[in-house]
Amino acid sequence: MRHFEFPQSVMDEIQRDRFNHIDPLVQRRMEVLLLKAHGQPHAMIAKIADVSRATVQRTLDMYGTGGLAAVRTFHWKPPVSALTPHRPLLEAEFAARPPHTVGEACERIEKLTGVRRGPTQVREFLRNTMGLRWRKVAAVPVPPKLTLQEHTARQADFLKYEAPAASGRGPGGTAGGVLRGRGPFCAVHFPGLDVVHGEGVRQGRLGTSTP
Numbered sequence: 001m002r003h004f005e006f007p008q009s010v011m012d013e014i015q016r017d018r019f020n021h022i023d024p025l026v027q028r029r030m031e032v033l034l035l036k037a038h039g040q041p042h043a044m045i046a047k048i049a050d051v052s053r054a055t056v057q058r059t060l061d062m063y064g065t066g067g068l069a070a071v072r073t074f075h076w077k078p079p080v081s082a083l084t085p086h087r088p089l090l091e092a093e094f095a096a097r098p099p100h101t102v103g104e105a106c107e108r109i110e111k112l113t114g115v116r117r118g119p120t121q122v123r124e125f126l127r128n129t130m131g132l133r134w135r136k137v138a139a140v141p142v143p144p145k146l147t148l149q150e151h152t153a154r155q156a157d158f159l160k161y162e163a164p165a166a167s168g169r170g171p172g173g174t175a176g177g178v179l180r181g182r183g184p185f186c187a188v189h190f191p192g193l194d195v196v197h198g199e200g201v202r203q204g205r206l207g208t209s210t211p
Contacts, residue, residue: 002060002064004036004037004060004063006037010067011034011037013068014030014034014037014068015034017068018031021072023072023074025074026071026072028049029062029071029072030071031048031049032049032055032056032060033060033071035049081121082117083117083125086109086112086113086115087129087130089113090112090113093112094126098132102123102126106118106119106122109122
């Protein structure tokens with residue numbers, strides 16, 4: 001059985017990283033080293049740390065060859081998208097003609113690169129790899145043709161002259177119907193329709209008559 005040395009400086013780092021390291025996997029590895037430093041057998045270390053005996057052996061091998069630096073290191077291999085080599089081509093294409101939908105982006109990517117990917121994969125590639133974002137479309141406001149003073153004067157004229165006429169009141173505020181001052185009216189009968197156009201409106205006689 002190999003012998004491992006755990007000087008006090010190393011034990012201090014193990015105690016610190018056992019709880020404070022940002023990676024939980026490193027914390028578990030430090031737990032393995034701590035139990036080994038206290039002379040626990042591998043079967044007990046695996047049971048207490050809740051890992052396999054193979055993991056215990058790999059952790060000790062890393063510590064024996066590279067120290068704590070090797071224990072803190074992971075050799076992850078992140079997946080690489082098949083679209084990554086075509087990124088310059090796609091960036092130039094979408095900068096010239098941005099896609100309107102994810103479906104359109106899927107079709108154009110397949111035509112340009114020969115790589116077929118679903119909407120979810122294309123959406124993630126455009127957002128996370130190429131840094132593209134969907135933009136909302138809105139109308140561009142037109143600068144006002146009138147100044148604030150001109151607009152205020154026009155609004156005041158409307159409220160003084162046009163609004164009372166539209167509501168049936170004259171400029172002086174007197175009430176008047178929409179037919180007031182329109183000339184003589186009489187009630188004329190059309191089949192299925194009564195049309196009022198006479199003096200009878202003013203006098204309250206709204207009977208129908210034959211022309």
